[in-house]
Amino acid sequence: MYKNLLDEAAKAREKSYCRYSGFAVGAALLCSDGEIFTGCNIENLSYSLTNCAERTAIFKAVSEGKTDFTAIAVVGAVKSGDCLSEKCFPCGACLQVMTEFCDPGFKIILAENGEPKVFCLSDLMPNIFNSSF
Numbered sequence: 001m002y003k004n005l006l007d008e009a010a011k012a013r014e015k016s017y018c019r020y021s022g023f024a025v026g027a028a029l030l031c032s033d034g035e036i037f038t039g040c041n042i043e044n045l046s047y048s049l050t051n052c053a054e055r056t057a058i059f060k061a062v063s064e065g066k067t068d069f070t071a072i073a074v075v076g077a078v079k080s081g082d083c084l085s086e087k088c089f090p091c092g093a094c095l096q097v098m099t100e101f102c103d104p105g106f107k108i109i110l111a112e113n114g115e116p117k118v119f120c121l122s123d124l125m126p127n128i129f130n131s132s133f
C-alpha cells in the first residue's frame, strides 16, 4: 500500500546533497488531500546547519500551506548503497517536528528488504514535549 510513497522517497534521495557524510536520505510526505511533498538531506560545511530529508519535506509542505499529513516514507543509505534494503529511522529532531503537525497515529514508512514497514509516530516517539503555555 505504501510502496509508491517509498519509491517517491527513493527518487527524492537522488537529489541528496551529502558531500560531508556521504549518507543520502530521501523522504516523501503524504498530505491528507493526497498531495505528496518530497525532500532530501541538505548538508553544509558548517555541519550543524544540515537539514534532514524529513524536515525538508515537511517544511516544503508547510510553506505551501499544507499542515494535515497522513504518512511519511523515509529511506537512507550510503550514497551508492541500496536504500530499500535496511530501515533508516528518523532522528529525534525530525520526530519532534512531526509531533508539531501530526497526531500519534501518523504513519512512518520505512523500507526493509524492499518492502514497506509501517510504524506509528507514537511507536517512535511515545512521550512528546508538551508544554502547557
Ligand code: THU
Residues within 6 Å of the ligand: 018, 021, 023, 024, 025, 040, 041, 042, 043, 050, 051, 052, 053, 054, 089, 090, 091, 094
Ligand atoms: N539525516 C536525515 O536526513 N534524516 C534523519 O532522520 C537522520 C539523518 C541525514 C543528516 C545527514 O545529512 C546524514 O543523514 C548523516 O547524518
